[in-house]
Amino acid sequence: LxxxxxxxxxxxxxxxxxxxxxxxxxxxxxxxxxxxxxxxxxxxxxxxxxxxxxxxxxxxxAFVKTRLELLENQMKQYNWEQDQISHMKNYIARFGHGSAKLARQAQSKEKTLAKMVAQGLTEKIENEKTVTFYFPSCGKIP
Structure with missing residues (x-):
């Protein structure tokens, strides 16, 4: 060490x-x-x-470059998944109780959404915490 x-x-x-x-x-x-x-x-x-x-x-x-690329890809994947989820939920809410054809499509989207969640969604990137220290002046040291 x-x-x-x-x-x-x-x-x-x-x-x-x-x-x-x-x-x-x-x-x-x-x-x-x-x-x-x-x-x-x-x-x-x-x-x-x-x-x-x-x-x-x-x-x-190489570590910094690779990690940055992985984080960017993870964020893109997360955003894409969230867009898909939002779109499916809106579709289900709008057409879930409509005509038979639209209701079937809404049920299909509901199943797709459930599969996405069951397979595991991409984790949102969280900024690493930073810690700031403040040391008050101790005055003049003899």
């Missing part, structure tokens, strides 16, 4: 550490704010989100 391993290192020491870790053959858990450092040493990323682990291959930049 390496928690901010470059924090108190000068540039030469950071370069040395990065070169050493590139050839390290075991699993490392690294916490760092240095994207360049992570790009230099990471070959796989495990992202922890909502008590779940998701595995990504590649360095940090």
């Amino acid at each position: 390496l928690d901010e391993p470059t924090n108190h290192l000068d540039l030469d020491a950071c370069v040395w550490l990065e070169e050493e870790l590139k050839t390290y053959k075991r699993i490392l858990v690294v916490i760092s704010h240095s994207q360049d450092f992570l790009n230099g040493i990471c070959t796989n990323i495990i992202h922890v989100n909502k008590n779940r682990l998701k595995y990504y291959t590649g360095n940090y930049d």
Whole structure:
């Protein structure tokens, strides 16, 4: 476990550490704010989100790009599903008690809607929470 391993290192020491870790053959858990450092040493990323682990291959930049693409696709899928659900519910409400033909179509849409829900709908993307700290001034320190 390496928690901010470059924090108190000068540039030469950071370069040395990065070169050493590139050839390290075991699993490392690294916490760092240095994207360049992570790009230099990471070959796989495990992202922890909502008590779940998701595995990504590649360095940090590849992880960010892949995750963004997946989130965009998930949001598109979610929006499409919500549009379909809204359309079906409106159709069912309007024509569910109309003529026999329209009522049958409404029942068909109701079954389709039930299947969509039973198969599982795409989860809505929630923004990750950010925490802001405020430290009041402690005054002049002697």
